[in-house]
Amino acid sequence: MTILVTGATGTIGSLVLQGLAQRGASVRALVRETGKAALPAGASEVVADMSDVASMRQALTGVRSLFLINAVTPAEVTQGLQTLALARDAGIERIVYLSVIHADQYTDVPHFTGKYTVERMIEQLDLPVTVLRPAYFMQNERQVQSVIQGYGVYPMPIGSAGVAMIDTRDIADVAVAELLRRDGADTALPRLTMDLGGPELFTGESAAKVWSQVLGCEIHYGGDDLQAFEAQLAQYGPGWMAYDMRLMMNRIQQHGMKPEAGTAQRLEALIGHPLRTYEALVKELVATAA
Structure with a gap:
């Protein structure tokens, strides 16, 4: 039977698709337009829209396992709940859902509460799902790399409480491991929720220090001004998303x-290799830009 990967052309979904294909799984990529994405060898595509029930019913036909990820859009909650309901109707009992860390606590953040609403459906219906709750993606730094290197400022206002940044490749490795574990089981496995976080906690100041060490020049933390942060984001995207961020x-x-204590060790045991570090990611970004 087949594993269906939603968000198959996105940051996480594409890595999950690649990882499953490399392991010889029968994998199907959900895409909105045929022929636009370069798929890994062995993967097939199915054209569907997660807001369209008829096309999703067709996409879920013949599927044994599902990787569910929803883009941050105004329709995110509807798409997530609807896809899970359709998967249940299709008899799919092996699912991995990508949520976000502290989804149940950050109640005033729309895309966090949206993901927690999907989690509540999973819990109340006791669906056979692994819920993955990742922290801040290290690869988000690509969006601000030009500011860091061009102006000597680390501009992400992450403050001083501590963020366990995690590499998207590690997130994908965990998703692949869980999909294969569930897909290979004879019966549906119990529901499971997992925090995903990197091996170190970072503040704005300590993240800037890593960039300083890698670049060999002083990088300053830009501070905690959220009004300026929102205004900057609103120049390049919709206002609702800027305010959400x-x-x-x-x-x-x-x-x-x-994440919970011991998370890094549990993840490393699951994926079979050390979690990637922030310093390694920064070095990779700098080398790629050179």
């Missing part, structure tokens, strides 16, 4: 993003 950063400044 501001609310998220406000919570990060207050509480941080800290």
Whole structure:
């Protein structure tokens, strides 16, 4: 039977698709337009829209396992709940859902509460799902690398509470391991929720220090000004998303993003290799840009 990967052309979904294909799984990529994405060898595509019930019913036909990820959009909650309901109708009992760390606590952040709403459906219906709750993606730093290197400022207002940044490749490795574990089981496995976080906690100041060491020049932390952060984001995207990100950063400044104790060790045992470090990611970004 087949594993269906939603978000198959996105940051995480594409890595999950690649990882499953490399391990010889029968994998199907959900795409919105045929032929636009370069798929790994052995993967097939199915064209569907997660807001369209008929196309999703067709996409889920013949599927044994599902990787569910929803983009941050105004329709995120509807798409997540609807896809899970359709998967249940199709008899799919092996699912991995990508949520976010502290989804149950950051109640004023729309995309966090949206993911927690999906988690509540999973819990109340006791669906056979692994819920993955990752912290801040290290690869988000690509979006601000030009500012860091061009102006000597680390601009992400993550504050001083501490963020366990995690590499997206490690997130994908965990998702692949869980999909294969569930897909290979004779019967549906119990519901499971897992925090995903990197091996170190970072503040704005300590992240800037890593960039300083790698670049060999002084990088300063830009501070905690959330009004300026929102205004900057609003220049390049919709206002609702800029405000959503501001609310998220406000919570990060207050509480941080800290997984349960022992998380890094459990993840490394699951994926079979050490978690990637922030310093290694920064070195990779700098080398790629050179």
